[in-house]
Amino acid sequence: MRRALERISLIDVFMWIVGGSIIGIVLVGSVATIRSGQYSIRHWSDFLIFGVAQGSVYALIALGYTLVYGILRMINFAHGEVFMSGAYTAFFVADALSKSGFLGQNPLLGLLAVFAVSMATSVTVAVILERVAYRPLRRAPRLVPLITAIGASFFLQYTFRGFYGSGFKSYPEVPVLQGSWVWGGIVSIQRIQVLVIVAAGLLMLALYTYVQRTRAGKAMRAVSEDKDVAALMGINVDAVIVQTFIIGAALAGAAGVLYALMFRQVHFFMGFFPGIKAFTAAVLGGIGNIPGAMLGGLFLGIFESVGPILFLDGLGVPAPYQLKDAIAFTMLVLILIFRPTGILGERLARAKA
Amino acid sequence: MAILEVENVHTYYGNIHALKGISLTVNEGENVTLIGANGAGKSTLLKTISGLLHPKQGMIRLAGEDLAAYQAHEIVGKGVVQAPEGRRVFGRLTVSENLEMGAYTRVDRSGIADGIEHVFTLFPRLKERHNQVAGTLSGGEQQMLAIGRALMARPRVLLLDEPSMGLAPILVQSIFETIVQLHAAGTTILLVEQNARMALQIADRGYVLQTGQIILSDTAGNLRQNEMVQKAYLGMA
Numbered sequence: 001m002r003r004a005l006e007r008i009s010l011i012d013v014f015m016w017i018v019g020g021s022i023i024g025i026v027l028v029g030s031v032a033t034i035r036s037g038q039y040s041i042r043h044w045s046d047f048l049i050f051g052v053a054q055g056s057v058y059a060l061i062a063l064g065y066t067l068v069y070g071i072l073r074m075i076n077f078a079h080g081e082v083f084m085s086g087a088y089t090a091f092f093v094a095d096a097l098s099k100s101g102f103l104g105q106n107p108l109l110g111l112l113a114v115f116a117v118s119m120a121t122s123v124t125v126a127v128i129l130e131r132v133a134y135r136p137l138r139r140a141p142r143l144v145p146l147i148t149a150i151g152a153s154f155f156l157q158y159t160f161r162g163f164y165g166s167g168f169k170s171y172p173e174v175p176v177l178q179g180s181w182v183w184g185g186i187v188s189i190q191r192i193q194v195l196v197i198v199a200a201g202l203l204m205l206a207l208y209t210y211v212q213r214t215r216a217g218k219a220m221r222a223v224s225e226d227k228d229v230a231a232l233m234g235i236n237v238d239a240v241i242v243q244t245f246i247i248g249a250a251l252a253g254a255a256g257v258l259y260a261l262m263f264r265q266v267h268f269f270m271g272f273f274p275g276i277k278a279f280t281a282a283v284l285g286g287i288g289n290i291p292g293a294m295l296g297g298l299f300l301g302i303f304e305s306v307g308p309i310l311f312l313d314g315l316g317v318p319a320p321y322q323l324k325d326a327i328a329f330t331m332l333v334l335i336l337i338f339r340p341t342g343i344l345g346e347r348l349a350r351a352k353a
Numbered sequence: 354m355a356i357l358e359v360e361n362v363h364t365y366y367g368n369i370h371a372l373k374g375i376s377l378t379v380n381e382g383e384n385v386t387l388i389g390a391n392g393a394g395k396s397t398l399l400k401t402i403s404g405l406l407h408p409k410q411g412m413i414r415l416a417g418e419d420l421a422a423y424q425a426h427e428i429v430g431k432g433v434v435q436a437p438e439g440r441r442v443f444g445r446l447t448v449s450e451n452l453e454m455g456a457y458t459r460v461d462r463s464g465i466a467d468g469i470e471h472v473f474t475l476f477p478r479l480k481e482r483h484n485q486v487a488g489t490l491s492g493g494e495q496q497m498l499a500i501g502r503a504l505m506a507r508p509r510v511l512l513l514d515e516p517s518m519g520l521a522p523i524l525v526q527s528i529f530e531t532i533v534q535l536h537a538a539g540t541t542i543l544l545v546e547q548n549a550r551m552a553l554q555i556a557d558r559g560y561v562l563q564t565g566q567i568i569l570s571d572t573a574g575n576l577r578q579n580e581m582v583q584k585a586y587l588g589m590a
């Protein structure tokens with residue numbers, strides 16, 4: 001008994017108190033918010049659907065982090081900029097198609113073109129990034145590619161700022177995506193949210209099938225387990241690594257358009273917060289784990305959308321929604337402390353170089 | 354006819370001179386063993402032949418062709434296939450998926466299916482567990498899978514790095530029986546072993562490696578009679 005107690009350090013006790021009080025606040029706040037009756041079911045379903053849409057975008061970006069981590073045990077911190085580069089470049093196509101009226105007359109083809117440009121741009125940026133910034137450092141100590149990734153991230157932000165300017169650009173409206181559907185006055189879903197959720201769902205399904213069922217997908221899993229032995233099977237490891245960056249970037253490029261269609265603006269800095277959030281989602285789900293990134297993204301999106309009001313409104317916090325980022329990162333820190341492996345994944349620190 | 358020729362190969366790990374001028378040959382259809390103590394450089398030699406390490410000096414030829422220009426994954430396509438030390442199966446892939454990865458260089462679908470059937474007749478245990486992830490197999494089963502996986506590439510030369518390592522005696526026996534069977538069916542084998550007693554019983558010829566150098570080479574029968582080999586590797590007084 002005594003010895004068991006001795007093994008619990010003061011820090012552990014402190015962390016449990018912190019964790020316990022946060023859970024306490026969340027519970028008290030939630031009960032108070034619900035009892036206040038200020039929010040109807042309609043409100044909650046709005047928050048939930050918004051959260052799912054936002055979370056789908058996080059999930060798509062998170063997959064890029066997790067795929068690259070799975071193969072290289074490296075966090076590609078420039079992935080947010082890969083996302084930005086596609087959405088920002090595709091803005092010009094979307095804008096031109098909108099002004100010429102094409103997007104109104106032929107929305108399917110128009111949107112496909114916007115997606116194609118965005119995904120192609122993101123893929124190009126990611127492939128160059130891998131070749132120029134990461135491949136030469138593959139055998140360097142872990143900290144080196146991390147610093148390079150942060151440098152690449154700034155480089156990309158300021159390059160795109162240089163090319164496209166530093167102001168916000170507003171993404172055009174797509175007429176068919178305006179408006180929403182309502183069921184029974186309770187559930188209302190915007191068309192754009194339907195597009196986001198369905199498109200993200202289909203992309204994730206395609207990715208999962210690719211990784212699980214195809215020869216190339218199996219080779220990807222083999223490389224993520226053991227590069228030398230994968231090479232001994234005749235697998236071209238470099239080609240698989242490039243392919244991984246391509247897939248992650250294509251998903252990020254698609255996510256970029258979905259994000260821009262939802263929030264209707266682009267900017268050279270737009271990759272930063274979604275990037276960090278998606279990284280959080282990937283860690284949340286278990287970095288390196290594909291279903292984990294999907295789950296983590298959805299969870300974070302919903303948590304961010306429902307959480308601030310639910311947890312804080314009843315406590316009398318004046319503008320709870322402004323605290324959504326603080327809440328998201330509090331959750332990240334708590335998860336890293338209490339469950340470093342994330343929901344489904346392997347331990348971040350245990351990963352080999 | 355010599356199918357694999359290693360000529361004066363020097364391999365380094367940074368400043369560590371691990372192979373100091375290795376020369377050996379393996380003839381078509383032969384079963385050649387390379388024995389040596391822990392740390393002698395056996396795995397280093399196999400990695401150099403497979404192209405995972407690059408010799409600083411020397412040459413490796415397959416059927417007369419210099420392999421220096423090829424990367425590891427291309428050398429597999431040429432027909433030099435290795436089952437690495439410690440089995441190293443893909444633990445999160447199923448048994449069948451591991452075998453598919455072994456056949457990665459092949460495109461003949463029906464041939465691959467036949468190959469899988471062949472591996473399953475060789476190792477019926479793998480057939481029973483074909484949908485199980487390899488990480489949950491026992492050590493012996495993993496070794497069978499590692500050998501089966503290498504066979505899937507239809508090797509012209511099969512490199513086996515200590516297949517008996519860490520196995521219970523009865524499994525060691527069965528792995529060696531499999532090697533004899535493969536050899537009898539015409540597979541050319543270079544077998545690396547610390548278990549010199551067993552290796553010299555089944556091999557045609559052998560080389561003895563000590564601290565990066567070949568110190569002896571002879572027929573397996575003569576090596577078994579060699580006093581130095583008996584003392585140092587067969588544990589006889």
Ligand SMILES: Nc1ncnc2c1ncn2[C@@H]1O[C@H](COP(=O)(O)OP(=O)(O)O)[C@@H](O)[C@H]1O
Pocket residue numbers: 366369371389390391392393394395396397398
């Ligand atoms: N990755 C490495 N880095 C540095 N030295 C190594 C490495 N791998 C093996 N060595 C050294 O090379 C020598 C030969 O090792 P190895 O080929 O693994 O021997 P064996 O397979 O005969 O047991 C040993 O002295 C070992 O310490």
Ligand SMILES: [Mg+2]
Pocket residue numbers: 395396397438515
């Ligand atoms: Mg060895």
